[in-house]
Amino acid sequence: MNTKPYTLDRVVRMLIGLAILIGIFLLIKKLSAVLLPFLIAWLLAYLLNPIVGFFQNKLKFKNRILSIFTTLLIFICGFAAIIWFLTPLVINEVSKLSNLIVLYSKNFNVDIFLPIAWQNEIRNYLWNLNIQSALQDENIMNGIKKLAPQLWYLINGSLSFVFGLAVIVIIFLYLIFILLDYKKISDGLIEIIPPKHRSIVSEVLHDLEIGMNRYFRGQALVAIIVGILFSIGFSIIQLPLAIVFGLSLGLFNMVPYLQLVGVIPALLLALLRSAETGQSYWSVLLGIVIVFLVLQLIQDLILTPKIMGKVTGLNPAVILLSLSIWGSLMGVVGMIIALPMTTLMISYYKRFVLNPNQSETIIQSPEPEDKPIEEDGK
Template structure:
């Protein structure tokens, strides 16, 4: 009887208590159980989420500016031996001067072209409809004319309904709009103060956070923080730099060919370029529509400008600015953007790649640690190596 109980105890120890896979499943079950419990008491966390949503915009804006300005501050402090506070003050003055120049020179042109585009958009839309109708009278389209007309009418109905819904939502959410404007004002007001202290004391943040980990893990945890910081900074600086030069190239190209509303289209192309792979192609659509309404020759010129911009961006700017630091396959990036857009909309598209990079770094380090401590990944030596080792042992013993 005792032997049987001892046998059952050994089986239980071997299959549950001493089994790493069972322990992993129990930890996984505990993890999801904790998530389930927090989901049931989510009302307790509502004040914390409200607080987090309130401070997120200024902190996010300050973080983006930090990654752009911190390398300059570090360079002035390390190479030119300029005190850090003075370097920050110099950068603030330069930024203010640039903002004043943009407000004086670019904003009036942008406002004029935007107002003109809004005013003339009904005429542009009518011209587009006439162009499509004239194209439909081509005898070569007799077989598909009915399907095309049906598709166009369906698209027009959807656009009208979407416009009506947007107006209704805008009227119903006037107070939400006021809240958004208040949030924007508070973000612009508080972000410079947050940025100042991030630039002043940000280099001390990583050692401070590393102290949270146990002493044996502080070195590896510090390396993890360094890799995450490098990945995020590379992405932020790279995307903003590439977006800036994309806007400049489109502005120069549209000015050369004389495309109407070139400044608005160039700035929108630069902003949309923050969305990898899809942004620039989305931004080129209104340019193509305006080019078609202008003349067939203008359409060819816009396509040439787009081809030149894509060549320079893909062959020169992106390799120099971003390079292969993100180490992401294009297929992975595209699938990630599609999935993130379906889950979190525009925010998911913007933050999908940096979040993926951070998660990838953490998972890779955890997996490497697991390979070191697990016996599953011990290298099995070939028989020839074993014989060599045995012979070496014999010679050593002699």
């Protein structure tokens, strides 16, 4: 094996390079609040750029600005349509919850797992809240109308609201400017690299783009399917807030294992379902556990292998560690990009540190297990 000797000059260069990397990392961490809007905008631009390209290349939109605004309009309208669809469901389910809570405060008996004193305290507290009248449809809307002006004055005087609005505007402006010159910006990142390192950096960025593209598209499809299946499962066992709760768990599924945060609200919803029907709390809870287990098996055995392939191939412990580290560094965005970034870092470590003479492609196509990965070469 032909390897370079570790001379004093080489060691010094390696230490300087390591110091530069540490300095860049500390600088990014220090400026994370400033860089976060740009990173969010870049992520959105990365996801929306294929749609912009579709309008410009396939539908022959002559002006890229028109393609960008058409894409943004579709994106905003789609988001608004989802809100318009879910809002009546949420109001309807909240109205049902009011009746269940009042029913529980009057009649529900949980002697088997709550002391009598706790039961009395919970009943008295819920009854004094007068939830039934407060959570009816017309009262909800009237309450919103009455509170809206007061909340507006309160929020309008809040510096945090102004800052949050400014961040949204900045992200939107970043998004437009990045989409306008997406190709130039991507190529410009390569031009600032010294020529002797340009090819490897170009390869890294190309692999990063492929990996992120596969991961986000695949994980988004998995999250949508899981959300729909959760909604169906909770509807079958007639759990309150079945559709809203199921879709929420699907959204949380964009980050692996984050859907487990739904365990606590599931326990409370099981309590209300038991109060409504007089059914044993533990039988309702068993139904919820079965839904979670069946959906987890479907996701692990069918959806993830067929849709995601072997995009990550990480051990669950490594996944949790990766989510913790990236989440602490970049918040929610860090948790979203944690797995593809960790996978690429491990792949490059194996290639350039453990196997420096190996020249195969880092990330292979994540084909389903029942399909051949290699082609015939014809």
